[in-house]
Amino acid sequence: MKENKSGEQSVSHTKQEIEGQPELWQSVFDLIQAQQKEIKAFLDPILNKNGLEIILTGAGSSAFVGEAAQGLVQKNSKRTTRAIATTDLVTHPELFFPKDHPVLLVSFARSGNSPESVETVNLADSFCSEIFHLVITCNKEGELFKYTRANTKTALAILLPEKANDKSLAMTGSFTSMLLSILLVSDLKNLESHKLELQRIMNQGNLLLDSAKAFKEISAKYFERVVFLGSGPMLAIARECHLKLQELTDGQIICKHDSFLGFRHGPRAVTNEQTLLVYLFSPSDHVYKYELDLAKSIAKDPRTIECVSIGRSEDKVLHSCLNIDLNLNSNQQLNIVPATLVGQIMGYYKSLQLGLNPDNPSISGAISRVVQGVKIYEYPEKIEHDS
Template identity: 35%
Template sequence: MPEPLLAPDAGGVDTSWTRREIDQQPETLRATQALLRDRRAEIEAFIAPLLARPDLRIILTGAGTSAFIGECLAPWLSAALGRPVEAIATTDIVSTPSLYLRAAAPTLLVSFGRSGSSPESLAAVDLVDATIAEAYHLILTCNAEGELARRGSGNTHVVILPEATHDRGFAMTSSFSAMMLAALAILGGIDALEARGPTIAAAVSDALTRCEPLVSNLATRGFKRVVYLGSGVFKGLAREAALKLMELSDGAVVTAFDTALGFRHGPKTIVTTDTLVVVFVSNDPLTRRYDLDIVAELRSDGHCGALAVISAQPGDAADIIIAGMAGAADADLLFPFIVPAQLFGLHVSLALGLTPDRPNASGTVNRVVQGVRIYAAHP
């Protein structure tokens, strides 16, 4: 039986699963790291020989938020591994496999799935097996009962994350951060993340406390448009942040995302006095100069309704400073930086009188996608 959907109680306290799942992220990140530590030998026995192959193609895949995990991590993993790592959504692979799959290229498909039962996720795995002569699968899922969790075989390794990460709410929150941490560790090195994991979890905890007053205030201001800007790994995070608000507001708020440099090339026309712009500031010295330039420009323009800047640098004139992360890699900042966006979406949902666990009361959009027909692919 599915858990009942929860909403604010009679006293106005938000008891939704969405709230709980945002708040539990420090614990679920620690639990995910502990699980990877315990299963390190079997994970590395599968992944190490594959990563040792210079001809191996690596594709990160999923749909919606699960696809955006790949968009966040692909640039960083490409640099860390010294090889291309591609983020290709299952929805692209399934609809146009001839553009994305190469039969002769040995391929590792890394599949992210909260439920593990989305039709496109299953079809993408099947297509890769049917199309590619030498295919391997790393499946990261939050649901032990999902279809992907049952796909273990000689060419497949399944990692089922802690049960708490199987979000009950409509919008993915702790499932997003847990699957992202797992991929960062497995592909970037479980040992390498061992020392950084506690710092990441502590930063997420700090962000949960530090950003609450700001986002709750912003949510009462009734912005009709919200734009998230981020460079490098934060472009994918900006896309995920925009989706969270769109989902939790049931489309009542128009959202957009872009990079600091890309925003000037037309997308900046979205800015009005009813627009909130949120900028994720990189720790990379070169990238952050471009991020801070767009912040200065937006402040100088004075056209947007509000500007919120999120940074890990204490010297920045930022609205939210993530403590203890001034020297962190941008990949590690993904985890605390998404927290303000998640909380803002939640507060907007409540301000609109919606039920955060099921904001789309009409049922036209569902927690596990419905209405998808999978067609046979022709060679």
């Protein structure tokens, strides 16, 4: 992807932001390492509170960061952890915010100005008897970052490097930077041991970027639907990939996502001869057995449904039109970070192939960098609860 070939936009922010991610991940690691004492001093007393619950939140891609990290944060912190989108918390706070035990609300936000993100913080302060905030953001001018500066006893912000604040519509470096940040922060005591894994995911990211020509050739193929499959934490990465390809093609390519096992239970009906399956395979040999069974089943479909296989060595039975072996390590936690590039790269090239501008592919203006048109209404029980 690092060569500017015919048909590519040499000044595309999207292209530069996708390509710059491996280097950005190093900057994120260095930032977390430099702020390790401050983060630890803030989080340790909170994590030691009896009954603490962690809620990971955001809107759109930022919500998918929480979904991808949820299981790993719970495993690392040994605290009940839930990923709940701000778009759910704003409409139904009474269903999700507990009043009888402490809560750490982790907000992911590229701009920190989305109406739902700001209102979620306000509602959490109103509904929860004991609430703390960790904001992971890319914008020092955002409302969420400003909130942490005004509430230093109960809130802390991790401001990511400037290059994480994508200029293009689609979240690329911001997504992977926020995801890497929370994974590192949730396992802060083992930060030094993650240095080797950081180098591994940087290599994996570069391997995907170096496969740009193959991704470009796939994007030139005719397909009207793309389904991304993943397991465990990779399921949310499949969801992010499906959104990335769909929004970069302005909805001309309809995308779906599911787990490998879940796909059997009805969603497989979406496949036809114009469908491309993208397998985001797990580093776990146990999980891979389930995934491979489903992939082999699809390979036997008489309609010859094409597939892309990411992560494992090539299995000839699958007849993959592209296979990229990422040399996965079964002990990896961070492998979900580079896997996100699959949807980004495919979206970028398919956007160009359709004659769109990847930086701003929405011809109608239906989607924008910061969501527009959301009106926040005062929650009817908020005043009563405050009193």
